[in-house]
Amino acid sequence: MGYPAPSGTDAWAGIFLASDTRGIYGLMDVREDVDIPSGWTGALVYAPTLMPGGGSCVELTTIHWRGSDFGQSFNDGLGIWDWCHQNSFVNFWSFNTTFKNKYVRSVTDEWGNLRPKYYAVVYADNPAGTPYSYDTWRVLLYNYNTGYYDLMRSIEGTGFGLSTGWSMHESMYMQGTYNGGACIALPSIRTIGMNVRRPDGSWTPPTAAIRTYGGVQGGNCWMNSSYTLYIDQYTDGDWWGWTPSNSN
Known part of the structure; x- marks a missing residue:
């Protein structure tokens, strides 16, 4: 299955960013409890995702699926999508264990719960480039x-649509599709401290999201409205999906 x-x-659901934000970073949730119910063939969740503006060649996403449905051995992981080639x-x-030892640490949220996260950056070499201009796009994880x-990956190209x-x-x-069309409960998934790269090379919260x-x-x-989306775009760049509870 593709x-x-x-x-x-x-x-x-989420946020769109302006085309001149040719870089994005944030602390991303690692959820290993987004369980795909038995029999839900082809069902999956990509969350959180990170995609800079400007026609990026790369998108980074956390993947939650039944890996065997897609020819993979893992049910939760990280992937880089190549949009240019x-x-x-x-x-x-x-x-x-090897990945988490390098790239994942737990952060205490506002409810006092420890949430494992990785710190990711996706950006173009030229922050002042015009949309779809040729560039090198890079994905980095904090070790x-x-x-x-x-x-973790660099891809050169002229962007996509x-x-x-x-x-x-x-x-x-x-x-x-499944479950009689009812919305099932999933753990909340969030990104915190998100910033975007401006044409002058500075990094600021995405106030124009x-x-x-x-x-x-x-x-x-x-x-x-079974699920809700919260965006704290004017202070520290936090956003999360409540699916449906804000306390998990």
Whole structure:
């Protein structure tokens, strides 16, 4: 079974970013309890995702699926999608002990719960480039053992069809397809401390972010208010999807 592209799913919610934000970073949730119910063939969740503006060649997403449905051995992990050349995932990392020892640490949230997170950066070499201009796009993860960022992938190219960036919570066949069309409870998924790169090279919270919902699923849980989306875009760049509880 082929996997859908991030942004090629059937229900989504998150924020769009301006085309001149050619870089994005944030602390991203590592959730290993986004369980795909038995029998839900092809169902998945991509969340959180990171995609800079400007026609990026790369998108980074945390993946939650039944890996065997897609020819993979892991159910939760990290993937890089190549938008410029292969139009497919070009890297996968499962959340195994080796990966988590390097890149994952727990952060206490406002409810006093420890939430495992990784720190990711996706950016273009030229922050002042015009949309779709040729550039090198890079994905980095912070290595807590060395105190430096590790380059996980770089892809050169001229971008693809959308100039906006985004950070999303996306799903396929999770809303309105199974379970009698009812919205199932999922753990909340969030990004905190998100900043975007401006044309002058500075990094600031995404004050021009646009809250967005969409998809083709008739039972889209974002659109019928079963789930909610919170964005603290004017202070510290936090956003999260409550699906449906804000306390988990």
